Amino acid sequence: MLGQIPLATSRTFPLQVMAPDLVTPSTAFLASDILTAVVWPGDDMPTIATPVATWTDAPTAAYQIAFSSTDLVPPRQPGIYRIRATATRGPDTVEIFRDSLEVIVTEGAGVTGAVYCSYEDMTVECNWIQQFQDSEEDQTGFLEQRVRARLWMDGLILYAAPVGQPGGLISRQQWWSWSFSGVDPRSGTGLAIDSVLKGYLDAGGLVIAGPQGARIVNACAAYAIWLVLRAQLGLSPQQSKFAGEMYRRAQSEASMVRAEVCIEGSDQPAYAINLGSTNTRYS
DSSP, X not given: OOEEEETTOOEEEEEEOBOTTSSSBOOOOOTTSEEEEEEEOSTTOOOOXXXXXXXXXXXXXXXXXXXXXXXXXXXXXXEEEEEEEEEXXXXXXXXXXXXXXXXXXXXXXXXXXXXXXXXXXXXXHOTTGGGGOOTTTSOXXXXXXXXXXXXXHHHHHHHHSOOOOTTOOEEXXXXXXXXXXXXXXXXXXXXXXXXXXHHHHHTTOBOOSHHHHHHHHHXXXXXXXXXXXXXXXXXXXXXXXXXXXXXXXXXXXXXXXXXXXXXXXXXXXXXXXXXXXXXXXXX
């Protein structure tokens, strides 16, 4: 690993290209060769930073990669990123460096919106979860799992939201109906999600501050941990048991949530949905 850098800070990493014997410095480069460095979360995700790479002594292939305080700022999140450097001469480009870079938390750099829980929330529940991050493949701070946890929570809220129908709800033992006007009486949109509520959730309207918000964060952190552990092979019996406990913890915390959803520009909830109530539309 190249090293650590806190969010929103500057740091310069001195580096050296070695000859094929891996002992002596390379002499294959010229001062006119153009260096480029990129940072990305992993997989085939887009570049998120381009720190400045420059020669410090081209004849001995000594160079540096310098981060400014604006290269890694929110919405970037703490975690392990990938970094590579290349040298270009005319039409030819060669990779001279590839490794991982750990971006660590700094005060005031928290991010909300895209996910409901942070990597730090996951480590509070499971301080050994980082051992399962693949520095070559996984996205930073288990971002994929935390995004899926948000989708899971949004789904619970949308399923629990009651839908009012102007014509009233009529039970026919094994089905529900809202329309009898010349169509199959079992038709209607009673099982559809509330698209307006979904829009508010997509816009980040769910309140994740305060006691109720803490339950949402805890539930999503536990769910994300379960997703990480579920994907692993060769877990010990204790780890497998812990994974099950995290899933049950996620469900238990979620069942006690009263989800408050605000309209953009307002700090007063437009919806308050109790996830512990049974919605008979989905029985």
